[in-house]
Amino acid sequence: MSEAPPPYEAAMDPERTTTGPKAPSAAPGPHGYETESAANGILSLQIKQNENVLYYISHYNEVNTPDIILFADYNHKGPRLAQASFNPPGKDFKFYIGGIKSPTGDDWDIVRDYTLVDERDDEVVAVFVEHFSLEINGTMTFRRELDAKAEMSALMAQVGSIKLPRDTINDITAPNVYLPRPMSRYRSFSGALIDPEKQRRGSEDSIDAHDYLSSSQPMLGQGAARAPTYAYHLPRRRFSRYFTLAISAIIGFFIWYLVRASLSSRAAVELGIGRPAAPPPAWEGFPFLKRYHGGIRTLVSREDDTPEYPVAEDVEVQRLVDAAMEQKKKADAVTSKEKGFNKKREIPEVKEQVAFPLPHRFDPYPKYGVEGDRKGFAPPVKCYVDAKEKREVPQLLAFNGTTKGFPDPVMGSYDLLGLRKDVCFERHGRLGPYGFGYSKKFGGSGAGMDGDREGAEHVWGDELEIDYRNVKWAEVQDKCEKDNAHRFKAPPKQRLNHFFTSMASGGPVEEKQTSKRAEEEPKVQESTELLNRTVVLIRTWDSFEYDAEDMFYLRALVNELSIQSGTEYVVHFLVHVKDNDAQIWADDETYQRVLEKALPAEFKGMGTLWSERQMGLIYGGLAESNYRDLQVHGAYRSTYMPVQYFAHMHPEYDFIWHWEMDVRYTGHFYHLFQKVSQWAKQQPRKGLWERNGRFYVPAEHGSWEDFRHMVRIQTEHGTASKENIYGKLASDAGVKNPMDVASHSHETPVWGPLRPSGEGDTTADPDNDPQPPTVFDKDNYEWGVGEEADFITFNPLFDPHKTNWILAEDVTGYNTTEGYPPRRTAIITASRLSHRLLETMHRETTLQRHTMFSEMWPGSCALHHGYKAVYAPHPVYIDRAWPTSYLAAVFNNGRNGATGGARTSVFSDERQHNFLGTTWYYHAGFPANLWKRWLGYKVDNDGGEEWELANEGRMCLPAMLLHPIKQVDLIVEHLEGEPV
Template identity: 60%
Template sequence: MPFRIPKRKDKGAGYTALDGRWVDGDKERLSDDDDASESGNATPMLRRASGAREATSYPLPRRRFTRYFTLIIVLILVGLGLTLARLSALSEASLRSGLSKPPPPPPTWETFPFLKRYHGGIRTLVPRAENKPEFPDPENNTLESTVQKDQEKQTAPSEDKGFQKRDVPQGQTFNPVKQDGILECFLNEEKKSNVPQLLAYSGVPKGFPDPVMGSYDIFGLNGDVCFDRFGRLGPYGLGYSKRWGGSGAGMDGEREGADQVWGGKTEIDYREVNWAQAQQKCAQKNKNRFKPLPKARNHFFTDMPVGGPEDKPKREEKQEKKLLARQAVVIRTWQDFQYDDEDMFYLRALVNELSLQSGGEYTVHFLVHVKDNDLPIWSDDFTYQRVLNDSLPLEFRGMGTLWSERQMSLIYGGIAETNYRGLPIHGAYRSTNMPLSYFAHMHPEYDFFWHWEMDIRYTGHFYHLFDKVGKWADQQPRKGLWERNGRFYIPSEHGSWDDFKHMVRVQTEHGTAHKSGMYEKISGNDNTQVRSQPPIWGPQPPTGEGDRTETENDPQPPTTPDKDNYSWGVGEQADFITFNPLFDPHATNWILAEDVTGYNTSTGFPPRRTAIITASRLSHRLLETMHRETALMRHSMFSEMWPGSCALHHGLKAVYAPHPVYIDRRWPTSYLAAVFNNGLHGASGGARTSVFSDERQHNFLGTSWYYHAGFPGNLWKRWLGYKVDGDGGEMEEVEGEGRIRGGYFAQNCWAMGKYCNPWKMIDAPIACEYEDE
């Protein structure tokens, strides 16, 4: 059936009425007659409006939705505007009150350019006297000149014509131990297995930077030799297969000249080495070189004998022959420490270079922390020996001593439990020196104890370092010593050591205009005036009400400071040697400055000195004093503050040894000196502006000796041949890239005495991670 679809009318022939109807213009009557006749038959308007619409009408859409939509948009815009206004007001109020601050700008030192000549190879060696170090630069020692020179260097065209490959130089055996009177020691006395020797190269890599702090020359350290990784670690298992007793590491990459270290001899099979037996036989063979052994203490609190230990007899002062002091190297470790190959290199080097090569002058011990206090190691000998054996590698068994925090709470009972920062007073973090003090108390045969850690690395010879630092410290005069101890020595700014001593004396006697007064409490005095401080001379005991110390054995000055001609203390063996300044934590923002236990602090803290990083040398006299202060007087301080403060209270000789410290960027040396010695009167501590304040310790990140520095870990990995931040690695060593041709980076060589700060290799040398027990 066909459908009839009405056609839409042309809009031009009609229009839309007000009621929505479509009115067709063609149907309208044009004449009056038609209008009249139509009007008679027309339906009234009201009725027409109520009737059905014609098929040709188109109704308009309703406007209710449009109104609602518009209203909603308006409300959203108004609400958004009010919200923004409120947030703006809150932000302004927060800024005014100081609750919200914009992120701080990056530290200034991050804008300094990196130094590039730390990774020069042994093919570029030149005598140290002929070397032009990349840094420090005497002509550019200010902030402005450094930035300007870096910009010019970036825009200037390169003038480097490349590097011509040279042969690997011939290395030489390096043994700094004087063999006078020493009977040769062996790894295996029956087989007469010779101890390993290091291989060094004469000179330094071309352009190698000088240390920015500290010095080789003042100690007499040999700064004109360097070691590559094979010459330093090859004797301890690097570079040959596990089948022959090595580690299997270092078999790839640049190896030209690596076998020089063995000199045609067979590599050492470390699976057959017993270090405990070797060092015991070495010490026994050379016992006539040392002072006689005192009577050993018994463990009377566990053995429960009748009575207690007798006092040790006084040693004879006069000796026909000058005998050497025995020294212990105490390595702090813990029960579940995982020893990898790189750790084994480090430990073998310590025992060989300090004990066997010296003829028993040093004895290496492991002080093992048992973290599980419920293990019955103090009540069952079998359990003690089992835990001790499981805690050390097989070749070092027989060299360890266990300790636990529960044991320390028994020995040093009665000390107040302050729970500073939520940590126990007998814990390893706050009281590292408790087990060391007790170890010294039980081993009176040692005159000195080197407190060492598992995460220190040194590219030089350990005996050379320990011997030179110890002898230098013994020759330091007491006058001005504590004041020098509190400052970083920067040769490019301070000149010679004598010039540095004179500068410290002037700063101490006359003071300096320092802005630390702005942090002091407001008072009627003028804090901006230059106020000098009296030099430290003799013991400085605590002055709090009720504070007691044993003073009868404290050394006293022979005269007044003005009458002393830098003679008191010369030749006196140092009781405490540190490798960072002994700074005054008073008024600094060092987070642990107030970890003081057992003293009256109601009116102020006792005199304190702190050396960050516990690696140090302590005398038996100092450790025995610390032991008695803690056990009898119930005194203690944070681990890095206790030895220096105890030495200060009792007038013992403490020395900061300014060993060579390097930095990764081109710091203006004048700016560096102002940052690191920014404490009171030119010292490193004593003021809020101290570099040891928590908010300022970031300045150490690029140095080679600090507990959280990143620079030394990168250096060590590059030295081992690994790729770091896209540089180094096997490809660069073997083939070279770009202008670095012919193995320019082959076997990176560092100058003698390069320190690495505490850091820890985990599982493999390529993975670096800080270890915090």
């Protein structure tokens, strides 16, 4: 296709040719658009937008009056007017219209509805031409191929100041032509009223009169010099403009998105957001053990039973395969479940009816006499809960044997501690004597009235149930203690009562009366052997809400430890008053009122109040470190602070059991406390601290003698050698935090006091610390045998050094510039402490300004002073079938096979999840589930009363410690009118 002709440059008649200077290159046109010179008849392009696209193509004379205006009004979205021109006089009128080229490229697209207007004087002549196309040769051919030519033969126009004559356009041959009458005013397509006369006059008035009157300059030259210039504006390309804007917007948005995503990604990395979830722990893939929930109808003797766990290694592998296949079968059963007539009829399994076994009374108390356990000791005087009626709480009921397939403990041992493992306890025989299983109107709890109750009548036999609404345990215990005073050592003289610093037993008033009575009534000692006095401190607080399940627990503690033993243990409540502004030290009456409100009515008078502000006054001068934003005198960081002061104010107690409200024991408390104390007393000191730092796994370690020998090898020779069979680590240990060479090298066993080595660090009364009678190698495991333990714990005493235990650095008052003092930690504060240890802790805190975090302070203090500390490996169960080799490696994964001393310790914060399935740890989940199932309730949609009745009956558990047990909501019977 040929190119569109350039703007026509007029070949003016020589007689009419205009001379003079060229017009300015850029002058504003009448409509405010920049144009180029209008000389030589060049038309300028004007564009205006209304509802429709509107184009003006105008030619202006020397006085800025438009001579020819071409309006283009159309709705087509594509065409654009590019340029137009006309011939000077004597030539055919031509003008070129640009638009969208046709696909063939030969001619221009159709443009419609054009109006050609000639403005002359007062008149406007309009010619409407519809549907024409314009070829390159200048011939105007109508669309319908009429081959007509529009000529302006009479056009006599002079460029410049001469206007077009009135009859300029009078011979136009074309279809659809309309010639309107002359008019002086008209409306544009935008709706505005146009007055050509005003436009013309306004333009003429703007011309300087000197330009008209001057004869020294030709007229046309003046016009040419004064005429404004108009340009051929390129037509606006709407599509191009919008397309460019859209692309720019997209690019801008993309850039903004990239910048924002980069900033968000950086913030997410810093905060750990979006980080892929860590894979589940390996133990979550082990199958659950199922025989914990066996019923009493499946009881078998311990000798004839085959425990479900632990088992041999080949059986463990097969168990994992079977568990995987069973899970697959369940999944297949869900997806391919048969329906309709093809559904198989499920035939219920007929269970063999087994006769209900008979229970027996469980009596763990020692026998006195010549052939008894306690030769030379005076037998206890029997005590009653009601002195007038001579009523006593019946002994617990136990069943011989264990439920079929019941697992063995994975850590600890019954035989080692002397605990009985040939009996088990179900809920009625264990809790029935304390109000479980009978109505509130008879003084019971109203719980346990439904479900499997077969054999529950054996609890009371022919006796009536005890109405615990009338029992006052403080009076019962005081009378029992008085009746059995001859069996114990004479109490030392009590310290003076300083009132606000008093740790009164039952309150200041009661303490004064007791002291006076003790002086007036000297005890007659009738036996040669005397017992030590022991108190059991139950930690609680003033706003604690006691429910029926808590009452079973407290009644069992008081009755089994104190009343039935002849007060070998005195039960006491250590009540924390959380409100530091409470005026409990204002007078005796206020103290008694707060104390009575803090405890149930049954235990009125058995408590001792304390507050953190009181500890701040007594142990003033401690460096206030605010470790983890907690005060050093707070109950969390200094749990033993009120205990050590209680021991200081009550020197009559040789030992103090520190007990918690969320501990449960399925067996007999006296049996547990006695056996643990006796075993700890027989432990030799040689290698004791090293054995204290390890879990005992009988399935892997063998007998206790084998375990003791293994510990000595690991300690004295280390585990760096590949040939050392005790140096294996768990498969997941040491990957991210490999142990250094020092963690495998040999250690120096603890032998005697291990004091702090920091500059300026001294201990209280170091001359009174026990010293070993000989060197380590010459001792034949004799030193310490028969010596009462100063500290007994139920978890290993691990070394927090180099572990990631989050509280390892909570050390106050020691010089830590070059390192921390030797430390030992036992998680869970349930323990037994001697008066010697507590008094030393008290003096360290008051005189040396030393203390540590609660679970680290007693063990560390015993280590510094050479006292005897013992970890009692009580039976601990686990809910899944861990391979025992893997379990032993994970739990003893510290330095040289210990539990602590390295980052890979199981007590490091990121590894404590391994305890979740055990029965004894501060955040374990298994104890609460097992306890609730044992009580007959449904847990995770398993168990419950209906299940027990339809299957093996209620659960029967051997004696086991459970922690934590919190907020057990029992279903209880309510009396008429009683609020629910």
